[in-house]
Amino acid sequence: MSSLYLKGVKLINPSSEFHLKKVHLSVKNGKIDYLGLKETTNSTKAIEGKDLIVTPGWFDLRANFCDPGMEHKEDLTSGLKAAAAGGFTDVCLLPDTHPTIQTKNDIEYLKSKGRGKVTTVHPMAAVTLGRKGEELSEMIDLHHAGAAAFTDGHDPIWNTDILLKTLQYLQPLHGVLMNRAEDKWLAKFGVMHEGVQSTRLGMRGVPVAGETIMVERDLRILEYAGGKIHFSLVSSAEAVDMIKKAKKHGLSVTCDVSAHHLCFNDTYLSTFDTNYKVSPPFRTEKDRKALIAGVKDGTIDAIVSAHEPQDEESKKLEFDLAEFGITGLQTLWPVLNQLDIKGELSLEQSLLAVFAGPRKVLGLEPVALEVGADACLTVVDTSAKWTFDKKTNLSKSINNPFFGKELTGMVAAVSNNGLVQTTN
Amino acid sequence: MSKLSTRHLLGIKDITEEDIQLIFQTADNFKDVLNRPIKKVPSLRDITVANVFFENSTRTRLSFELAEKRLSADVVNFSSSSSSVKKGETLLDTVNNILAMKVDMVVMRHSSPGAPHFLSKHVKANIINAGDGTHEHPTQALLDAFSIREKLGDVAGKKVAIMGDILHSRVALSNIFCLKKLGAEVMVCGPITLIPKFIGELGVKVEYDVKKALEWCDVANVLRIQLERQQIKYFPSLREYSIYYGINKQLLDTLNKEIVIMHPGPINRGVELNSDVADSDHSIILGQVENGVAIRMAVLYLLAGVKEG
Numbered sequence: 059m060s061s062l063y064l065k066g067v068k069l070i071n072p073s074s075e076f077h078l079k080k081v082h083l084s085v086k087n088g089k090i091d092y093l094g095l096k097e098t099t100n101s102t103k104a105i106e107g108k109d110l111i112v113t114p115g116w117f118d119l120r121a122n123f124c125d126p127g128m129e130h131k132e133d134l135t136s137g138l139k140a141a142a143a144g145g146f147t148d149v150c151l152l153p154d155t156h157p158t159i160q161t162k163n164d165i166e167y168l169k170s171k172g173r174g175k176v177t178t179v180h181p182m183a184a185v186t187l188g189r190k191g192e193e194l195s196e197m198i199d200l201h202h203a204g205a206a207a208f209t210d211g212h213d214p215i216w217n218t219d220i221l222l223k224t225l226q227y228l229q230p231l232h233g234v235l236m237n238r239a240e241d242k243w244l245a246k247f248g249v250m251h252e253g254v255q256s257t258r259l260g261m262r263g264v265p266v267a268g269e270t271i272m273v274e275r276d277l278r279i280l281e282y283a284g285g286k287i288h289f290s291l292v293s294s295a296e297a298v299d300m301i302k303k304a305k306k307h308g309l310s311v312t313c314d315v316s317a318h319h320l321c322f323n324d325t326y327l328s329t330f331d332t333n334y335k336v337s338p339p340f341r342t343e344k345d346r347k348a349l350i351a352g353v354k355d356g357t358i359d360a361i362v363s364a365h366e367p368q369d370e371e372s373k374k375l376e377f378d379l380a381e382f383g384i385t386g387l388q389t390l391w392p393v394l395n396q397l398d399i400k401g402e403l404s405l406e407q408s409l410l411a412v413f414a415g416p417r418k419v420l421g422l423e424p425v426a427l428e429v430g431a432d433a434c435l436t437v438v439d440t441s442a443k444w445t446f447d448k449k450t451n452l453s454k455s456i457n458n459p460f461f462g463k464e465l466t467g468m469v470a471a472v473s474n475n476g477l478v479q480t481t482n
Numbered sequence: 483m484s485k486l487s488t489r490h491l492l493g494i495k496d497i498t499e500e501d502i503q504l505i506f507q508t509a510d511n512f513k514d515v516l517n518r519p520i521k522k523v524p525s526l527r528d529i530t531v532a533n534v535f536f537e538n539s540t541r542t543r544l545s546f547e548l549a550e551k552r553l554s555a556d557v558v559n560f561s562s563s564s565s566s567v568k569k570g571e572t573l574l575d576t577v578n579n580i581l582a583m584k585v586d587m588v589v590m591r592h593s594s595p596g597a598p599h600f601l602s603k604h605v606k607a608n609i610i611n612a613g614d615g616t617h618e619h620p621t622q623a624l625l626d627a628f629s630i631r632e633k634l635g636d637v638a639g640k641k642v643a644i645m646g647d648i649l650h651s652r653v654a655l656s657n658i659f660c661l662k663k664l665g666a667e668v669m670v671c672g673p674i675t676l677i678p679k680f681i682g683e684l685g686v687k688v689e690y691d692v693k694k695a696l697e698w699c700d701v702a703n704v705l706r707i708q709l710e711r712q713q714i715k716y717f718p719s720l721r722e723y724s725i726y727y728g729i730n731k732q733l734l735d736t737l738n739k740e741i742v743i744m745h746p747g748p749i750n751r752g753v754e755l756n757s758d759v760a761d762s763d764h765s766i767i768l769g770q771v772e773n774g775v776a777i778r779m780a781v782l783y784l785l786a787g788v789k790e791g
Contacts, residue, residue, distance in 0.1 A: 252679065254684065257680045260617030329599065330596030376594035377597075378615070
């Protein structure tokens with residue numbers, strides 16, 4: 059299907075003249091052929107409803123499709139289905155596969171396998187071989203092969219010299235280094251945030267200092283080396299504050315947060331439910347609020363799914379033995395919708411960090427919703443309810459605290475790459 | 483009230499003060515039974531209990547087994563020094579295999595915090611936590627508080643210092659929850675590297691000077707240095723630890739009052755506690771062991787009376 063007719067939907071895109079207006083939008087052969095306030099005759103069956111919103115296509119900066127190597131958790135086909143169902147027209151994939159994504163062949167494998175789908179695959183390449191933090195990958199070659207960004211994924215770059223060289227080496231390419239801020243010694247053995255909750259539960263904690271000292275270190279090196287750094291998955295109020303100040307000082311720094319870090323804090327771990335075991339860990343309510351404030355004031359550039367599939371054998375275990383991660387692609391929208399319903403974070407603010415922020419982080423052109431443009435858009439319903447269960451879940455994994463629950467907020471349609479995919 | 487508010491004993495955190503008092507009253511009765519010529523009652527005659535120990539234990543297992551036998555329960559024991567996962571079988575599989583043999587209650591010790599909570603969500607049997615990693619050891623806390631009550635008449639208003647390796651101690655955490663629920667004042671004392679940074683937020687005092695802690699308290703519960711649970715170095719040597727954090731008679735003689743000394747065992751003699759204290763009149767360590775059987779009988783008896791649903 060390549061045509062779509064949206065009748066009376068709210069458009070969210072601050073750079074459009076129709077921002078926050080009820081519009082009628084038509085897509086034919088993959089292009090927007092009508093956008094206006096007046097109804098138009100259209101042969102395509104209309105999608106209409108008072109609670110519908112249309113935005114430029116959503117872009118996820120961080121998902122793990124486990125392909126190649128751990129296809130029993132997820133593969134490119136299932137991951138892309140989950141991404142489209144979650145409203146994403148674009149998704150960046152972590153290089154944390156077996157083998158690691160670190161050659162142009164690896165990039166080509168992902169790109170070719172992902173071709174012809176409504177969601178575009180943007181592979182990211184490892185900074186160091188095997189993500190071991192020791193030897194640099196061939197980043198220029200990888201860049202020309204189409205690597206969207208460079209990251210060692212779950213592993214922070216702990217070697218300061220490698221970090222320095224990477225920031226320098228990527229500059230002529232305008233390449234982005236995505237790094238996780240986590241000190242490997244302070245985080246070692248930690249399974250949750252270190253605080254009164256971890257003390258009550260007798261579990262080893264990861265202190266906030268494990269994040270802040272790495273943010274500080276990376277910012278100092280950035281100041282010295284130049285280039286661009288993006289912090290993936292910031293989790294603490296202190297880190298948000300440090301990045302805010304660094305931005306003020308004119309450093310080229312960006313960051314993202316996962317949608318689930320905006321809705322959960324460390325009190326959710328009190329029943330030892332391994333679905334809440336994530337890295338970085340859910341921190342305190344104060345941190346959660348600071349992350350929301352960071353999205354509001356633009357310190358946090360992007361909200362990501364942090365989609366991390368784990369098979370049942372990796373999660374149905376004692377807490378300290380279970381793997382980290384949540385499958386976030388299909389629940390990002392209900393999470394953001396809920397934050398809006400509760401009055402914590404408006405959709406105008408949060409969605410900007412889902413369609414505009416990520417593209418800006420990667421230095422890509424913004425997507426325009428205008429007549430003649432390729433139709434890259436996402437349509438969501440704010441009131442429709444659905445149950446996230448075996449039937450609706452499209453990932454191969456079910457490690458998500460919302461699994462089995464009824465959620466408010468449904469993705470109605472996505473259009474991209476000349477294709478249109480609608481729900482129902 | 484004669485029933486517990488829960489069908490599992492996962493931790494002190496999850497039970498009420500009323501539950502604790504009920505356990506104590508029941509333990510009083512069982513302690514009488516234990517001092518009779520015939521020490522056995524038929525209360526759990528139709529009940530089968532599995533003691534499933536994934537970590538080494540001598541006294542806790544023995545204490546549970548004796549308690550079960552005194553109540554006339556059928557008892558099976560399973561122990562594995564390493565986690566079953568390392569052997570390729572999951573915890574759930576191991577326990578389900580045991581339960582398939584029609585077991586009603588599981589007493590479990592495991593190295594992972596929350597392992598009994600995990601189990602309680604997936605199996606039908608009553609679960610008793612006999613120690614889960616660095617989380618809780620509820621029956622130890624109950625017998626400790628019961629021993630304080632026996633020695634000093636009441637727990638409320640008493641000052642209890644928990645000394646030593648607080649970071650790796652499930653006994654410390656369960657004791658804190660239990661003593662606070664019963665109205666005692668609690669202090670923790672030890673080297674700063676072995677005191678969890680946020681422990682003060684649980685409503686306990688924190689002291690790093692052993693002498694000051696001893697001067698403050700009515701009861702000192704001295705913990706074992708958990709060398710086996712320390713994955714990295716927390717202090718330079720046992721020699722230095724015993725000099726600056728160990729408790730000996732000379733130190734107790736400098737106090738201008740008598741205090742009660744407790745230890746959950748096994749003691750590292752000459753490290754956290756010297757023999758001249760462990761074997762002195764200050765010590766109620768063997769009384770704790772005796773009370774352990776009565777407390778465990780009470781817990782088993784009361785939980786057997788709480789059915790599912």
